Amino acid sequence: MQAAVTRRREELDELTLRRAQRGDERAWRDLIARYQAPVHALVWRLLASRAPHRAEDVTQETFVRVLRALPRFEPAGPATLTTWILTIATRLALSELRKPLPASLEREPLTEERADHASERARLGAAIARAVAKLPEGQRAVLVLREYHELEYAEIADALEIDVGTVKSRLSRAKDALREHLTAMGVRL
Amino acid sequence: MSEIDFSAWEAPPPPDGLADAVVARMAEPEPQPEPVSTKRRWVIAASAAGVLAVAAGVWAIARPHGTPVPDHGAVLADRAQHIELGGGISADLDRGADVRWHRTAHGVEIEQRAGAASWRVGGDEHVMIGATVASIDAAGASLRVEVPMNVSDVRVIGASALTAATVAMVTVVVYEGHVKVASSGQTVVVQPGSTYTIKQQPPAPVVTATVEHPRVAVLGLEGWQGDAVAHYLVSDLRALAMDSTAKELADEKLLHDCESEAPVCMAAIGSDLGAAQLIYGSVASQRDGYDVTLKLFDVGRQQLERTVTERIPASESQGPARQDWAARLYAEVTGAARKPPPAPPKKQPPACDADALIQEGNQQMADGKHIAALAKYEAAIACKPEERVERLAFMASCNAVSVTKAREHWGKLSSASQNQVLQICVRNGITLDQLDTSCDADDLQQKGMSSEQVGQHGAALSSFEEAMHCKNANLARLYQLSFMAACNAKSVGKARQYWGKLAPAPAQTLKQMCVRNGITEDMLDGGPAAPAPAAGTATLHIDCVPQAQILIDGAPTGKTTPVNLTLTPGKHKVTYVIGADRFTYPVTLRAGETESVSKDLR
Numbered sequence: 126m127q128a129a130v131t132r133r134r135e136e137l138d139e140l141t142l143r144r145a146q147r148g149d150e151r152a153w154r155d156l157i158a159r160y161q162a163p164v165h166a167l168v169w170r171l172l173a174s175r176a177p178h179r180a181e182d183v184t185q186e187t188f189v190r191v192l193r194a195l196p197r198f199e200p201a202g203p204a205t206l207t208t209w210i211l212t213i214a215t216r217l218a219l220s221e222l223r224k225p226l227p228a229s230l231e232r233e234p235l236t237e238e239r240a241d242h243a244s245e246r247a248r249l250g251a252a253i254a255r256a257v258a259k260l261p262e263g264q265r266a267v268l269v270l271r272e273y274h275e276l277e278y279a280e281i282a283d284a285l286e287i288d289v290g291t292v293k294s295r296l297s298r299a300k301d302a303l304r305e306h307l308t309a310m311g312v313r314l
Numbered sequence: 315m316s317e318i319d320f321s322a323w324e325a326p327p328p329p330d331g332l333a334d335a336v337v338a339r340m341a342e343p344e345p346q347p348e349p350v351s352t353k354r355r356w357v358i359a360a361s362a363a364g365v366l367a368v369a370a371g372v373w374a375i376a377r378p379h380g381t382p383v384p385d386h387g388a389v390l391a392d393r394a395q396h397i398e399l400g401g402g403i404s405a406d407l408d409r410g411a412d413v414r415w416h417r418t419a420h421g422v423e424i425e426q427r428a429g430a431a432s433w434r435v436g437g438d439e440h441v442m443i444g445a446t447v448a449s450i451d452a453a454g455a456s457l458r459v460e461v462p463m464n465v466s467d468v469r470v471i472g473a474s475a476l477t478a479a480t481v482a483m484v485t486v487v488v489y490e491g492h493v494k495v496a497s498s499g500q501t502v503v504v505q506p507g508s509t510y511t512i513k514q515q516p517p518a519p520v521v522t523a524t525v526e527h528p529r530v531a532v533l534g535l536e537g538w539q540g541d542a543v544a545h546y547l548v549s550d551l552r553a554l555a556m557d558s559t560a561k562e563l564a565d566e567k568l569l570h571d572c573e574s575e576a577p578v579c580m581a582a583i584g585s586d587l588g589a590a591q592l593i594y595g596s597v598a599s600q601r602d603g604y605d606v607t608l609k610l611f612d613v614g615r616q617q618l619e620r621t622v623t624e625r626i627p628a629s630e631s632q633g634p635a636r637q638d639w640a641a642r643l644y645a646e647v648t649g650a651a652r653k654p655p656p657a658p659p660k661k662q663p664p665a666c667d668a669d670a671l672i673q674e675g676n677q678q679m680a681d682g683k684h685i686a687a688l689a690k691y692e693a694a695i696a697c698k699p700e701e702r703v704e705r706l707a708f709m710a711s712c713n714a715v716s717v718t719k720a721r722e723h724w725g726k727l728s729s730a731s732q733n734q735v736l737q738i739c740v741r742n743g744i745t746l747d748q749l750d751t752s753c754d755a756d757d758l759q760q761k762g763m764s765s766e767q768v769g770q771h772g773a774a775l776s777s778f779e780e781a782m783h784c785k786n787a788n789l790a791r792l793y794q795l796s797f798m799a800a801c802n803a804k805s806v807g808k809a810r811q812y813w814g815k816l817a818p819a820p821a822q823t824l825k826q827m828c829v830r831n832g833i834t835e836d837m838l839d840g841g842p843a844a845p846a847p848a849a850g851t852a853t854l855h856i857d858c859v860p861q862a863q864i865l866i867d868g869a870p871t872g873k874t875t876p877v878n879l880t881l882t883p884g885k886h887k888v889t890y891v892i893g894a895d896r897f898t899y900p901v902t903l904r905a906g907e908t909e910s911v912s913k914d915l916r
Contacts (some may be wrong), residue, residue: 140733150337150789151782157333165332166325166409181329188336193344249324257323272320307318314318 136206146196156195160207163274164188164214165286170269171218174258183221187214197211204283211274213268220261249312256306264299267292353502358837384440386416390748391429399424408545428718430460430549435491439534447482448497448512455491458560460484460549485549486510487558511553530555530648531589534562535606536596541629544597550640551593551608559587563594575609577616584613591619593647602764603627606639608647622646628760668698675706684714698897699915705731712739717748724749725780755784755792762795765859771803772857772912773877794820803855804878806837809909813838852903854879854888857912862890862897890915 137145137159144152164187169180191210198209257265266285270276282289304314360560364655387596389397391407392873398404399415403422407413411429421440424433435441437454439844445461461484486495488504495502497512504510532551535544552560561583570586572579575594576744584592604626610619622644626639644650649839675690690712694703704726711719711734720739722734739749762777776797781787800808802823809828816824856864857877865871867887871879875890883905889898892915 138733140729140736140746143736144750144783149783151787153337153340154333157336158454161328161332165328169325170323181332184328185332185335188332189339190338192340222862246319246322249319250324252321253318253320303318 139200144208145192146198149265151179153192156192160191160210161188163207164210167211167214167269167274168218170257170260171215171266172221174265175222179221183217184214185218190217204280208276208284215270215284219262219266224282226231252310252312253295253303255310256303259306260299260302263287264295264302266293268276268299268303271296296309337730345399361558384742386414389413401437401439402434403441404434406432426459426461428461430458430545432456432458432469445484445486448486448495450486451494455493456489457491457493458485458487458489460487484512485553486512495682518668528644529589530557530591530593531559531561531584531587532557533566533583533592533594534560534564535594536563543626543636546632547597547606547626547636547640550637551644554641554644557589559589561587577611577618580611580618581613581616584611584664586823589613591648593644595621600625602767603629604631606643608643610647610649620649622649628757632757666693666697668694668700668703671697672703672706675710679706679710679713684710685716688714688716688719699913700899701726701728704733707768708735709738712742712744715742715744717744720744721749750783755781755787758784759788759795761794762799766795766799766802769802769876770857770859770912771799772805772910773859773914775799775803775805775808775910776912789815790817794824797824798827799834801831801833803857803876803910804833805855805908805910806833808910810840851880852883852905853908854881854886854901854903855910855912856888856909858890858892859914860892862892862915865889865891865896881891 137156141152141155145156160253161184165180165184168183168187169177172180172183187210190213194213198206200206205213225229257268260268263285267281270281271278276284278289278292281292285292287295337541350695365811378630387397387399389395389407391399391409391411391413393409395407396404397407397413399417399422401422401807403678405413408430411425411431413424413429413431414427415424417423421442424441424443426443426445433441433443433452433456435452435455435457440451440453442449443459445459448631450459453764486493486504488506488510490506493504493508495504495512500512500637522834532548532555534548551906552558557906563575566583567575567579570579570582572583580592580594584590590613590710592611592613593608594611595606597607598605602625605623606626607621607623609621612619622643624639625634629904630636630639671690671694675687675694678684678687678690685839688707691703691707691710695707698791704723708720708727711723724739736746736749758781762781765771765777766774775796778792778799782792782796783788793812797812797816800812813828828838855878862875863870864873864875864877866879866881867890868889871877873879881903883903885900885902887898888901888911889896890913895915897913897915899911899913901909901911
């Protein structure tokens, strides 16, 4: 496997975190600037199959909830700030997936034509997107958190409120299914 | 799955303006939980009634006397405020007052670390107020305690040769009741209507007790809107006049039904106060300071004797500088000084060996003598101001658990340094809140504007950026001011940083500030920056008060501040040469970027 898209970055520095916890607007902005890319990427990938148009709103909602809950975040606790924020984002995105889709909105097709005239890499990306979209949401969340955000099994278990064993089995099934879908699409593995 | 390149599935970038949207939503009220159903409400109400009934029973058996209040607490007043400690003990805190308390079996122990507070202690209560160099024992009393904020930690650093020059003063004004003040092993009973002043230097306390009526009464100045500077200026004047009346001009005029300061009115006021002379006047806040007018009125002769008007620069409106101004104004208006006051002596760095002082401080630190180490570091800073020594002084302050000193040095550190050393104070029980609250955005903004007006754009930008960390910061306004300072300093990087934070409408208006300095809109938007250093070079903007000659890595440049220099990326040493004095600072430059170094070396 090549490098995951969203590498874990250095955590927000302690000073900015403390200032953010007590409501310093500048520190809030620094926090958002630091985490907006991984949060939006996570939300977008989880919603890509069904409601990508909601990714922006869910990302915004994630940060509102993060900032409101921030004074209660314990830096010395078991969760890093990254894991804590990604957990909030994951739960909001999964909650969004469970909402009924408005009748006026069609699912955005993961277009074939976009890949047809694109490069090999773009075709592979589109194939992965379609394959991930076919995964059950539980498997998809585990796969995205593991492969794109490098969370540990235990961190994923905490985020999704499942056992570590369940995380491992879901990840294994997700990879098997993904391989099967990609092979069926003609992607040479 | 090692054969799959997951990175091929790229996510789009986050939406623009996400932070703005989130911050705007944070200003909205938090949504309340959904209302419970009627049935559930009944269940909750019944449960609550049961709990209340039980609680009422318990309270009836073991109810406390009076209103329950916390048995300990702390307030750092960012505005004038009233606190109740229970049992008839209360205080009106002036802005800036730093007060902690805890209740013991013998009464309430209070620590007044800084600022001014008027205390009321009920007849049955007893309090001990620790006010830096003095311990005040009060029962059934009404009193005011003033601890100048710049010397509140003199007890901790009393041994310092550097700070020995500072006159530490605690003032206790007793309005009524029984008050004892202990300091330097001496205890004095302060009578009602008296003022007791404790000075750290000379060592023996100066007692000015049992003053029945002052000869000179200083009335509070008109025209101030709760400004701490005006308040402390009046306190300074009253201390000089040994006046404990603490009356306000506006109040007295109203009480005497005077619409003006007509002699007959002022004579009546003075007579009622038992004063031979009145000092009164006004203060008006200006962009760069405070216009103060003082008048001396002779009560017996019923005539105005003298009027003095001075502008106190904002930079001299706090601490010892303000006290100097108070003394000068007092001398002028009372006629004690008929010749123009001498200009304040220019600060000259003392002839000293900073490195030797640092070494000595390090040895003291190693021996666990944090206070002594702090004194050495401060002496080294006075000798040669460097951020690394500020860090050492901060560390010593934290280890000495001196909040005031830690706060003082914290404010002089860069954000990066603050981040590195914060934990030293935290592990000694000093929180970030205690360190950060010392800053006043309004004061810093004013300081920055003063710097900007005299062309010190780098210094102005530093002040504006510092103000952004204060609790009362008006960020939108500070972004605009920082943008202006950055444009005028020709700092493309900084201008671009704040350009992105401006709202669209003011951005278009303010853009001209950069354009006239050669920074185009394209450059602000991230386009090619024509004046930006070429790849492989970097630009260093150097500024200083007063003007200085500049050496780079020890070599003369032939330039004086302010100046922009093109240098190779990497580490350099910037030396300011002012007369026979040299001040050297390290700076690290990155290729293609502009850095700014601005110092106040007055």
